[in-house]
Amino acid sequence: MASDKLYRISFFALFFVLCGCERQISFADDVQPIFLASCVECHDNSAEGYAASGFSLSDYESVMKGTKFGPVVIASSSISSTLYLTIAGKTSPEIHMPPHHDSALAAGRGTPLSQHQIEVIQKWIDQGAQNN
Ligand code: HEC
Numbered sequence: 001m002a003s004d005k006l007y008r009i010s011f012f013a014l015f016f017v018l019c020g021c022e023r024q025i026s027f028a029d030d031v032q033p034i035f036l037a038s039c040v041e042c043h044d045n046s047a048e049g050y051a052a053s054g055f056s057l058s059d060y061e062s063v064m065k066g067t068k069f070g071p072v073v074i075a076s077s078s079i080s081s082t083l084y085l086t087i088a089g090k091t092s093p094e095i096h097m098p099p100h101h102d103s104a105l106a107a108g109r110g111t112p113l114s115q116h117q118i119e120v121i122q123k124w125i126d127q128g129a130q131n132n
Contacts, residue, residue: 025124026132027060034117035063038098042106052105060131075129078122088118 025031035043035057042049043057050056054068063083066072072082079085086097089112093101098110113121124130 024132025120025127027124027130028132030120031124032060034113034121038110038113038117042098048106064129073125073129076126078125081125084118084122084125087113087121 039049039057041047043053043055044050045056045058055066055072056062064071064073067082072086073084074080082091083097085091086095089096094103094105096104096112098112099106100108100110100112102108
């Protein structure tokens with residue numbers, strides 16, 4: 001009896017691990033909370049990140065519209081998306097986001113996102129950057 005239960009528990013654990021790889025990321029449930037917690041203090045329509053770049057992260061439309069120079073999210077290609085490159089530290093330090101270097105315009109006031117948060121955003125872009 002007990003081993004049967006154990007078998008079932010490990011079956012479900014395996015199921016969740018396998019599904020985790022393919023899980024569809026949701027903009028509303030997974031991505032937006034990260035932006036609201038770590039970005040909009042500087043990137044809504046009245047704050048300094050917006051003033052400097054024209055980039056608001058306050059809703060889906062604004063995120064997809066990008067900066068005054070154009071889009072920073074290229075659907076299905078995180079590696080072409082400035083937004084991903086800045087949070088993953090793959091750009092020059094002045095534009096790492098949130099700014100956590102003294103060389104940035106907003107001098108070292110931010111804390112980098114966790115590896116998990118960076119991966120959530122990367123997957124969301126690679127899965128098509130949908131408003132889901
Ligand atoms: C402390 C304020 C601040 C926070 C927090 C912040 N930013 Fe920024 N962001 C800026 C400023 C200022 C700029 C203008 C570029 C610069 O720093 O030189 C900018 C520019 C950008 C750009 C445009 C980069 C380019 O040159 O094309 C992107 C993309 C961006 N931020 C994304 C984010 C994301 C995503 C977050 C949250 C994870 C975030 N930012 C958090 C201040 C901030």
